[in-house]
Amino acid sequence: MKKQEHLELFRQMVMIRRVEERAAELYQQGKIGGFLHLYIGQEAVSTGLAAARKPQDRLITAYRDHGVAINAGISPEQVIAELLGKATGTSKGKGGSMHMADTEKNFWGGHAIVGAHLPIAAGLALGDQYKGEDGITICMFGDGATNIGYFHEGVNLSKVWNLPVLWVCENNRYGMGTTVERASAVSEIRQKAEGYGIPNERVDGMDVLEVKQAAEKALAKIRAGEGPYFLEIMTYRFQGHSMGDPERYRESEEIKKWQENDPIGVYHKYLIENKKATGKELDEIEAQVEKDVAAAVEFAENSPEPAPEALFEDIFVEEY
Amino acid sequence: MAVITVRQAISDALREEMERDENVFLLGEEIGVWGGTYAVTRGFYDQFGEKRVRDTPIAETAIIGAAIGAAMTGLRPVAELMTINFAFSAMDHIVNEAPKLHYMFGGQFKVPMVIRTVGGGGRQLGATHSQTPDAIFAHFPGLVVIAPGTPEDAKGLLKAAIRSDDPVLFIEHSTLYQWRGEVPDGDYTVPIGKSKIQRPGKDVTLVTYSKMLQKSLQAADELAKEGIDVEVVDLRTLRPLDMDPVLESFKKTNRAVVVEEGWKSFGVGSEVVSRMYEEAFDYADAPIKRVAQKEVPLPYNQKLEQMALPQVADIIQAVKEVR
Numbered sequence: 215m216k217k218q219e220h221l222e223l224f225r226q227m228v229m230i231r232r233v234e235e236r237a238a239e240l241y242q243q244g245k246i247g248g249f250l251h252l253y254i255g256q257e258a259v260s261t262g263l264a265a266a267r268k269p270q271d272r273l274i275t276a277y278r279d280h281g282v283a284i285n286a287g288i289s290p291e292q293v294i295a296e297l298l299g300k301a302t303g304t305s306k307g308k309g310g311s312m313h314m315a316d317t318e319k320n321f322w323g324g325h326a327i328v329g330a331h332l333p334i335a336a337g338l339a340l341g342d343q344y345k346g347e348d349g350i351t352i353c354m355f356g357d358g359a360t361n362i363g364y365f366h367e368g369v370n371l372s373k374v375w376n377l378p379v380l381w382v383c384e385n386n387r388y389g390m391g392t393t394v395e396r397a398s399a400v401s402e403i404r405q406k407a408e409g410y411g412i413p414n415e416r417v418d419g420m421d422v423l424e425v426k427q428a429a430e431k432a433l434a435k436i437r438a439g440e441g442p443y444f445l446e447i448m449t450y451r452f453q454g455h456s457m458g459d460p461e462r463y464r465e466s467e468e469i470k471k472w473q474e475n476d477p478i479g480v481y482h483k484y485l486i487e488n489k490k491a492t493g494k495e496l497d498e499i500e501a502q503v504e505k506d507v508a509a510a511v512e513f514a515e516n517s518p519e520p521a522p523e524a525l526f527e528d529i530f531v532e533e534y
Numbered sequence: 535m536a537v538i539t540v541r542q543a544i545s546d547a548l549r550e551e552m553e554r555d556e557n558v559f560l561l562g563e564e565i566g567v568w569g570g571t572y573a574v575t576r577g578f579y580d581q582f583g584e585k586r587v588r589d590t591p592i593a594e595t596a597i598i599g600a601a602i603g604a605a606m607t608g609l610r611p612v613a614e615l616m617t618i619n620f621a622f623s624a625m626d627h628i629v630n631e632a633p634k635l636h637y638m639f640g641g642q643f644k645v646p647m648v649i650r651t652v653g654g655g656g657r658q659l660g661a662t663h664s665q666t667p668d669a670i671f672a673h674f675p676g677l678v679v680i681a682p683g684t685p686e687d688a689k690g691l692l693k694a695a696i697r698s699d700d701p702v703l704f705i706e707h708s709t710l711y712q713w714r715g716e717v718p719d720g721d722y723t724v725p726i727g728k729s730k731i732q733r734p735g736k737d738v739t740l741v742t743y744s745k746m747l748q749k750s751l752q753a754a755d756e757l758a759k760e761g762i763d764v765e766v767v768d769l770r771t772l773r774p775l776d777m778d779p780v781l782e783s784f785k786k787t788n789r790a791v792v793v794e795e796g797w798k799s800f801g802v803g804s805e806v807v808s809r810m811y812e813e814a815f816d817y818a819d820a821p822i823k824r825v826a827q828k829e830v831p832l833p834y835n836q837k838l839e840q841m842a843l844p845q846v847a848d849i850i851q852a853v854k855e856v857r
Contacts, residue, residue, distance in 0.1 A: 253755060302745030307808040315639045322606065323639060330626050333596050337611075338605015344559070344585065364626075367596035374591065529675050531699035532729030534774045 215423075220490045223422055225499050227478050230281040232507045234453075235282065235289050237297055237311075240511070241457050246297045246408075250311050253281035255452035258477035259384050260285045261316020262425025263352055266433055270349035272342075274322040274335050277312035278451075286321035288314065290510035300517035307520045326473075328389075329359040332368030332381075338472055339377040339442075350436050352429075354382045360403050361449060369442070373410050373524040376441040380432050381407065383446045384419065391463035407444030419449030420475045423484070451503045452476075535718060544650075545574050545686035547661050547692035548612065550721065552582055555610060558696055561588040562614030562650075563596055571616055572652060572711060594624035594672060598649065602632050602701075605647040610696055618653040619663050620704060621671070621721035632701035633676025645701045648692070652705040653681075654795060655843055657790055661831035664839070666796035668744075669805070672772035678726060679772040681705040683747030685715040687691060687770055690724030707745040707795075727774040731783065735765035738853050739783040741806055742793040743769040746825075751794050753849035762857060772802060780806065781814050787855040788819040793849055798826035820856040825849050 234252045237329040241250045242513070253260070264273065264285035275282045285291050288304055295302025296314055304314040305324075311367035312326040322338060335353035342349040359365055360383060372379045383403045387394055394401045415433070417428040425447060432443040448470040454461050485491040538546070552558045559582075566589040569576035579587045590597050594615060601613035615621050616779055628649065635643040655664035672679045674805050682688040688706070695702040732747060733754055742750045747768050754764040765783045769775065782828060784790050790810060792803040803824040810822060828842040 257598055261629075265827065302722065304640070305642070306636060308640055308767060309638045313638050315642055317642050323635075323643075325631075327626055327630060330599070330631060332633065333599020333627065334603040334606070337600035337605070338607055339603070341604045341607025341609050345607075364595050364599065367591070367593040368599060371593065371596040371600060375588075528637045530678070530774075531636060531646075532646055532726075534678075534725070 216492060218382070219265070219299055220485055220497060221495065224481060224485065224491070224496060225503060226261050226285055227422065227481065228284045228500055228503045229290060229506070230257045230261070230284050231478060232322055232503050233280060233284060233293060236511055237456065238292070238508055240297065246311065247276070247299065248310050250457045251278040251455065252451070252453045253278055255472065255477070256384060256386060256419065256449045257281055257445050258422035258425055258481070259419045259449050262422045263354070263382060263429050265426045266429035267332060267352060268436070269320065270347065270352045271339050271433070272320045272322050272349060274331055274338065274351060275324065275354040276331065276359065277326040278326065279312065279314050279324040282354065283321060283324070285315070286316060286319045288319060288321065290317050290507055294510050294519050298514045298517070299519070300514055301520045301524070302514070302517040306522065306524065329355065329362035331355070332359070332364050333371065335379060336368045336371050336377055339372065339379040340375065343377055348437055350378045350380055350433055351384060352380045353385055356389060357383060357385040357387070357394050358397065359407055361389070361398055363410040369407070369410050369412065372442040373412055378427065378435060378436050379442045381412070381442060381444045383444070384449055385446050385451050386451045388455070388463065390451040391459070393463070403447070404446040412442050412444045414444035414446065416448065417448045420477045420480055421449035422477060422481050431448035535716040537714050538685050538717050539711060540685050540688050540713050541572065541574055542708070542775045543689035543717055544706065545690055549578070550576065551696045552586060552691055556711050557587040557608065558612065559588065559609045560612050560614065561590050561601060563590055563592055563616050565589060570614070572708070576757060578651045594620050595627060596771055598624040598627040598632070601647045601649070601738055602627060602635070602645055604644050605645045605701070606635070610646050611676040612648045612696060614651055615649060615651040615653060617663060617708070618651045618667060619665050620649055628703065629671065629677065630673045633674050635675060644699050646699045648695045648702045648704055650706065651706045652706045652708050655827070655839060656709045658839060659833055660834045664792070664832040666827065668697055668705055668772060669796055669801045672761055672802070676701070677773060678702040679705065680726065680770065681744040681772060682742050682770055683710070683768055684732070685713070686717050687724050689717055690722050691726065691770065694723040694726050697723065706746065710745050710748065713748060715768045727771045727776050729746060729767055729769050729779045731779055732768045733764065733766040735763040737763040737787055737789070738765070738857060739765045739780070739787045739790040740764050740793060740849070740853065741780050741790060742766065742770065743772070743802070744795065746793045746795050749844065749846050753846045753853065756850055757845065762852060762853065775805070777809050777813070781810065784810055785817045790816050791849065791852045791856055792822065793825040793844060795844060796827055797829055798824055799829060800824055822855050823852045825852050
């Protein structure tokens with residue numbers, strides 16, 4: 215990997231962290247409505263995946279989607295504007311935190327019903343297969359989604375039709391407040407892929423390079439026509455499920471232990487120790503991200519609300 | 535003008551659209567090798583091959599979810615749900631994904647998908663396989679709901695549905711496939727969201743759709759013998775609902791009956807009658823009546839089942855009551 219690539223991965227992870235921190239503040243100030251699910255702690259997962267993809271590869275995820283949006287190349291301006299419900303947001307202020315997308319950047323959302331986007335992802339992959347294009351659909355979901363029927367129908371179909379999908383389970387140990395052990399018949403989620411005859415691997419999700427390498431290997435196999443592949447990426451969210459989560463289901467000791475493995479800290483250490491970057495260079499990136507996020511918040515706050523006419527726009531494509 | 539069955543009309547529409555546009559393909563349970571449980575797609579597998587006529591697992595969520603995703607990439611899937619009773623297994627994708635994606639992402643996504651399915655009772659299939667739950671699906675903004683009653687409309691509306699960039703639920707009726715009627719020659723479409731006067735008359739307005747169009751026309755013929763001239767308005771599309779021909783007819787006759795096969799409570803008739811009162815209250819010379827299914831889960835026994843379903847005699851009686 216070239217130095218610039220390393221620095222870019224680092225920048226993206228820091229960008230996600232800072233955007234999420236500002237989002238939490240804006241939420242507490244009452245400027246963001248609805249639910250807000252932060253990606254803090256899981257940055258290495260989407261960053262590693264996005265770095266492994268080619269431009270023709272589609273990304274689709276669940277409701278914890280701000281990080282993926284940034285990795286896909288959506289500006290922090292658009293992300294924060296969507297959080298504030300502004301017309302300049304990714305979805306013109308009509309989707310909110312859980313519904314960001316940008317088809318130009320091959321980011322297909324942002325889907326808020328647990329597991330429901332898995333069969334849709336199979337359909338995206340079918341689109342590429344049908345047209346003979348070599349794009350792959352990278353579909354991310356949480357461990358909690360693997361207990362719902364959508365998961366099983368979507369994953370089964372992908373194998374039956376040999377669809378170009380990379381299934382990525384972000385195992386952050388909890389579906390809301392329920393541990394994997396209390397909700398899933400098997401605590402090693404990759405075993406479920408085994409049941410459908412899909413090659414699979416468990417990966418350390420606190421190490422961005424490990425995620426990237428595992429994804430590259432999987433994508434190469436899929437692109438070679440070998441059918442779907444399944445990654446279980448072990449990660450952890452440092453914040454609650456969403457804002458206002460009382461977190462009665464886990465001990466602060468557990469959170470602290472995972473925070474010692476902060477994916478940004480881990481990568482920072484790696485870059486310095488392996489002389490991929492200097493401390494000064496990384497500090498400069500952090501300072502620039504701070505500035506960019508501040509500018510993004512300013513942009514979003516100064517952006518217009520959707521016009522009243524927007525209420526009735528885009529219900530149907532056609533006029534009847 | 536050829537005379538063909540509803541089954542043939544739907545089959546022809548699918549075949550012609552598939553021949554016209556590479557991006558149109560079919561997916562569903564037993565549509566390929568089997569030829570379709572209602573024989574609508576018989577011969578398609580041999581003509582178009584397994585890429586475009588895709589047998590699926592018995593997994594409604596996978597069928598509709600995959601159709602949505604494929605549609606988002608620009609394909610034009612026609613997904614078949616063997617019956618509308620199985621649509622409940624895919625409810626989230628039908629009402630909570632497909633109709634929301636265009637709006638919720640600021641117009642970025644399009645879902646040019648058709649879901650073909652079959653509703654209706656009268657075949658002694660028991661309560662879980664005999665429903666007419668059309669009104670439920672018509673509740674959601676963003677989902678087009680079509681339920682044709684004639685071969686001409688079935689063919690023309692299905693073609694329009696496939697060419698539309700919106701998600702469409704296309705509801706056929708299980709006892710209507712053998713119904714015959716004239717169909718225009720060559721390629722044609724019927725506009726979505728337009729009600730139609732299927733039989734002109736001046737005394738009473740009968741508003742209906744799908745299978746109940748057939749029964750309403752039969753009732754109208756009977757009533758004509760008694761000198762009552764009934765105008766039959768066919769809704770054809772439930773969403774977007776076109777009330778213009780209904781209101782125009784009602785303003786002329788001042789008397790109306792709404793006939794549907796589903797249950798009366800919270801049904802299509804509830805909606806249509808409400809709108810008639812909202813927009814043309816002063817024109818009513820008698821309270822508008824509704825004919826609908828008895829409020830029971832449909833029983834297996836043939837006599838009981840027919841007792842529960844709206845019959846021609848029920849329609850005739852209702853017309854005489856508003857007359």
